[in-house]
Amino acid sequence: MILAIVEHDRGTLNELTLQALAVARDLGDVEAVILGSAGAGLAEELGAHGVSKVHVADHELLADYGPDAWAETTRQLADAIGAEVVLAIGSDRGNEVMAHIAARLDAPMVANVISVTPGEDWGVVRVRWGGSLHEEALVVAPLKLLTVAPHALAASEVGGPQAEVVPFMPSLSDEGVTRVIDRATLAEGITLATAPIVVSGGRGVGSAENFSILEELADQFGGVVGCSRVATNNGWRPHSDQVGQTGTRVAPDLYIACGISGAIQHWVGMMASKKVMAINTDAEAPMVTKADYALVGNLHEIVPAIIEEIRNRRG
Numbered sequence: 387m388i389l390a391i392v393e394h395d396r397g398t399l400n401e402l403t404l405q406a407l408a409v410a411r412d413l414g415d416v417e418a419v420i421l422g423s424a425g426a427g428l429a430e431e432l433g434a435h436g437v438s439k440v441h442v443a444d445h446e447l448l449a450d451y452g453p454d455a456w457a458e459t460t461r462q463l464a465d466a467i468g469a470e471v472v473l474a475i476g477s478d479r480g481n482e483v484m485a486h487i488a489a490r491l492d493a494p495m496v497a498n499v500i501s502v503t504p505g506e507d508w509g510v511v512r513v514r515w516g517g518s519l520h521e522e523a524l525v526v527a528p529l530k531l532l533t534v535a536p537h538a539l540a541a542s543e544v545g546g547p548q549a550e551v552v553p554f555m556p557s558l559s560d561e562g563v564t565r566v567i568d569r570a571t572l573a574e575g576i577t578l579a580t581a582p583i584v585v586s587g588g589r590g591v592g593s594a595e596n597f598s599i600l601e602e603l604a605d606q607f608g609g610v611v612g613c614s615r616v617a618t619n620n621g622w623r624p625h626s627d628q629v630g631q632t633g634t635r636v637a638p639d640l641y642i643a644c645g646i647s648g649a650i651q652h653w654v655g656m657m658a659s660k661k662v663m664a665i666n667t668d669a670e671a672p673m674v675t676k677a678d679y680a681l682v683g684n685l686h687e688i689v690p691a692i693i694e695e696i697r698n699r700r701g
Contacts, residue, residue, distance in 0.1 A: 389469040390418045391460060392432065392440075393479055397424040404435055404541035406475040406534040411436030413471060413504055413545065419463050419554070421456045422448035426551075433549035435541070441467075441554040448556075450566040451479065457486030459556040464529060466554075471508075476533035480515055488531050496523065500538040513538075532633065537637045537658035578627065583609030584638045585615055586629055586656070589687055590645015590666065594622040599689045600644055606696045612636065612644050612656075615700040630655035644685045648673025665689065 388410045393400040408414045417439040418432055447455040460483065464472050472487065474480035476498050488495035496510055500520070503509035507524040513535045514521045519680055525532075565575040578584065585604040587597055597611065604611050613623040615630055629636055631651040641659035646652060648664070648671055656662070664677035665685045674680045681688050 387467065387469050388413050388416045388471045388473060389460070389464050389467065390416055390437070391456075391472070391480065391483060392418050392420045392425065393438060393475055394420070394422075394425040394428060396422075397427060398433075399425075399428050400475065400477060400479075401541070402475040402477055402536050405536065406473055406480075407432070407435045407437065408539045409499070409502065409534045410471075410543055413502055417441065417467065417469075419443060419460055421459055422450070424449070429549060429551045433533045433546045434543040436544050436546055437549045438546075439550045439552060441552050442651055443554045443556055445556055445558050445565060445606060447558045447560060447565070452564050452566065453479075453482045453486050453630070454563045455558055455565075456483045457490065458558060459469055459554075461487050462488055462556050463554055469529065471530040471532060473532045475532065476535050480533050484531050484533050491529065491531075493527050493529060493531060494525065496525055497533045498535040499532050500535050500666035517650040532637070536635060554694050576608070578610050578612055578629070578634045579636060581610040581636070582611045582639045584629070584636050584640075584656070584659075585609055585644065586614065586646060587623075587644045587685075588614035588646030588652075589616045590621070591617065591622065592645075592664065593684075596686070597622060599635040599686070599693070603642070603693055606693055607640075609638070609640075614649075614652050642690060643673050643677070646673050647671045648676060 390410045393403045416437050418437045419441045421443050423444045428441045432440055443459045466471045474484050484495050498513040499510050501511045507526050508530055510523055511520050587599045587600045600611050612629040613627045616626045617623045618625050631654045635655045637658035639660045641656050642663045662677040663679040664673045665681045665688050666674050669682045
């Protein structure tokens with residue numbers, strides 16, 4: 387039996403969880419755990435994604451996210467229901483919680499899985515080295531702990547019946563537990579990780595001031611601006627805008643790369659984009675050769691021309 391962690395933030399579902407369920411339901415009967423009563427309202431839609439039973443864990447330490455409480459609750463539930471696999475999406479939270487569970491059990495944890503083959507010893511394929519290679523491995527443990535690489539598989543409904551909802555009361559102690567005591571709002575509305583269109587700039591943009599034309603283009607599309615590591619290192623944009631292996635991983639409908647060469651570390655962060663448009667003076671740049679659409683030329687001429695054409699078409 388597979389136990390999937392439903393990641394949420396005070397009742398708001400992390401949609402990437404549904405991608406993890408697409409992997410989980412190919413492995414066997416799937417049950418899910420929702421940590422904290424604030425997420426109880428999410429149970430209704432999980433049946434459509436192949437979940438047969440939803441365990442809603444309720445405790446005062448689960449009122450907000452805390453890796454210790456989430457991990458210990460999941461460990462207790464997995465033991466109670468005899469789970470063979472615990473699975474989560476490979477987000478920051480998912481990887482953190484699963485690492486805590488692994489530490490408690492002194493067991494291996496396999497991160498960034500893209501496929502799983504059940505058997506006497508479970509075979510997995512996972513992403514390594516920032517997405518530059520895939521590793522085949524065997525998982526030998528009584529309880530397999532896996533996280534699914536984001537955007538490895540599209541979420542899809544299977545039309546299952548409504549999942550059975552079962553309450554679960556964990557036994558938790560507040561001694562040595564990490565708790566959220568305050569929050570600061572860093573961004574509202576569309577963010578880099580959720581934007582349908584991302585306009586990103588690299589070394590070719592030239593300066594912090596020159597990002598203004600990228601911001602204008604993003605505004606025309608209702609998107610947001612990202613950047614490469616070079617732009618961050620030069621102080622042109624904050625780290626929160628960085629796309630890549632050491633920044634934010636994005637999966638927009640359209641990724642517009644302006645003056646970005648396309649190093650593997652950056653490509654890893656945006657390779658899940660549905661379509662990629664590259665604007666670059668170098669026709670042989672990796673970003674240009676891999677893109678769905680390429681405009682070879684000076685971005686300082688091309689981007690304003692695109693903006694003007696959009697305005698003309700809109701009257």
